[in-house]
Amino acid sequence: xxxxxxxxxxxxxxxxxxxxxxxxxxxxxxxxxxxxxxxxxxxxxxxxxxxxxxxxxxxxxxxxxxxxxxxxxxxxxxxxxxxxxxxxxxxxxxxxxxxxxxxxxxxxxxxxxxxxxxxxxxxxxxxxxxxxxxxxxxxxxxxxxxxxxxxxxxxxxxxxxxxxxxxxxxxxxxxxxxxxxxxxxxxxxxxxxxxxxxxxxxxxxxxxxxxxxxxxxxxxxxxxxxxxxxxxxxxxxxxxxxxxxxxxxxxxxxxxxxxxxxxxxxxxxxxxxxxxxxxxxxxxxxxxxxxxxxxxxxxxxxxxxxxxxxxxxxxxxxxxxxxxxxxxxxxxxxxxxxxxxxxxxxxxxxxxxxxxxx
Numbered sequence: 001x002x003x004x005x006x007x008x009x010x011x012x013x014x015x016x017x018x019x020x021x022x023x024x025x026x027x028x029x030x031x032x033x034x035x036x037x038x039x040x041x042x043x044x045x046x047x048x049x050x051x052x053x054x055x056x057x058x059x060x061x062x063x064x065x066x067x068x069x070x071x072x073x074x075x076x077x078x079x080x081x082x083x084x085x086x087x088x089x090x091x092x093x094x095x096x097x098x099x100x101x102x103x104x105x106x107x108x109x110x111x112x113x114x115x116x117x118x119x120x121x122x123x124x125x126x127x128x129x130x131x132x133x134x135x136x137x138x139x140x141x142x143x144x145x146x147x148x149x150x151x152x153x154x155x156x157x158x159x160x161x162x163x164x165x166x167x168x169x170x171x172x173x174x175x176x177x178x179x180x181x182x183x184x185x186x187x188x189x190x191x192x193x194x195x196x197x198x199x200x201x202x203x204x205x206x207x208x209x210x211x212x213x214x215x216x217x218x219x220x221x222x223x224x225x226x227x228x229x230x231x232x233x234x235x236x237x238x239x240x241x242x243x244x245x246x247x248x249x250x251x252x253x254x255x256x257x258x259x260x261x262x263x264x265x266x267x268x269x270x271x272x273x274x275x276x277x278x279x280x281x282x283x284x285x286x287x288x289x290x291x292x293x294x295x296x297x298x299x300x301x302x303x304x305x306x307x308x309x310x311x312x313x314x315x316x317x318x319x320x321x322x323x324x325x326x327x328x329x330x331x332x333x334x335x336x337x338x339x340x341x342x343x344x345x346x347x348x349x350x351x352x353x354x355x356x357x358x
Contacts, residue, residue: 005105006084006104006105007081007105007112009080010109011106011109012080012109012110013073015112015113016077016112016113017073017074019117020069020070021121023068023147023148023151024151026147026150037161038144038164038168039064039066041161041165041168043064053261053327055180055330062140062141062142062179064142064175065143067144067145067146069145071143072145075128076119076126078130079128080112082130084196124148125142125168126171126174127140127141127142127171128141128142129188144171149167152283158272159271159272162273162276166266166276169262169266170261173258174258177330180330183332188247188250191250195247245339246338246339248339249336249337249339251310252309252310253313256308256311256314257310257311260315309342310342313337313341313345316345325349335352
């Protein structure tokens with residue numbers, strides 16, 4: 001651990017890996033075959049996504065990496081470390097006893113590791129905003145988490161070849177989004193950096209004490225299965241909530257767009273796509289009690305809403321102005337939908353295309 005860090009990142013990675021549940025049983029030969037097929041499906045998905053979206057991507061717009069759960073955890077620890085680095089630099093200038101700082105960093109590491117261990121058994125794929133070598137000028141990797149894909153296809157009892165291509169189409173859409181829209185990644189990272197910087201005031205003892213009641217209420221509601229905010233929402237100030245709304249609008253657009261593409265491409269190339277969508281959606285919406293509580297606390301319910309809200313916006317806009325008209329969303333930061341427009345697609349069409357189009 002480097003002195004002055006907000007989180008003991010080595011401990012976070014070690015904790016996350018140690019707490020990971022084992023993946024589905026498979027022989028070494030079966031595992032190699034899964035990796036080979038996922039790479040092939042990822043390659044196939046590129047042509048499908050390009051044809052459906054009309055977005056052109058450079059051939060080298062980010063590699064595809066088929067990874068296991070520990071690799072996914074370590075990648076996300078590295079990403080979180082870089083996201084929080086500006087805040088860590090600011091916090092180093094604060095007067096705080098070294099012993100207190102070290103204990104706080106270790107506690108944060110255990111919490112981060114536990115959260116990543118839970119997510120590491122769920123995530124099917126992810127576009128890596130931060131390249132592993134730290135060069136922000138290079139495209140990020142597309143990560144496909146092989147054991148999670150295999151586990152879900154077995155739980156759903158669906159055709160593996162269909163499910164794997166379906167997942168790859170969704171994840172490839174994210175690679176296309178960032179590859180075809182050069183300013184998008186920088187814009188999203190700037191939003192996240194602003195949000196992280198605003199968190200400095202929340203780390204004062206007084207701010208934490210003032211929000212202790214909100215945190216306790218969030219935990220209690222999650223455990224009882226009642227509606228309520230996530231831990232992150234309970235700790236946010238009104239100003240931060242506004243910043244989060246901006247980031248959420250972008251993420252909802254990206255996730256909804258990927259869902260629309262995977263369902264739009266599916267019928268032509270995936271025979272069992274309707275059955276896959278039906279079973280997968282039911283799995284999303286019917287978690288067990290413990291998982292539902294963890295989803296609430298980690299803010300994953302909001303993540304699931306992003307898929308629905310974003311997909312609803314994309315479908316409505318495409319219905320009104322077609323896919324080429326929708327693609328104007330990628331022209332500039334100004335043409336991205338606001339949080340309000342995400343819920344009212346006609347207002348975005350009117351602003352970008354004119355009232356006649358709406």
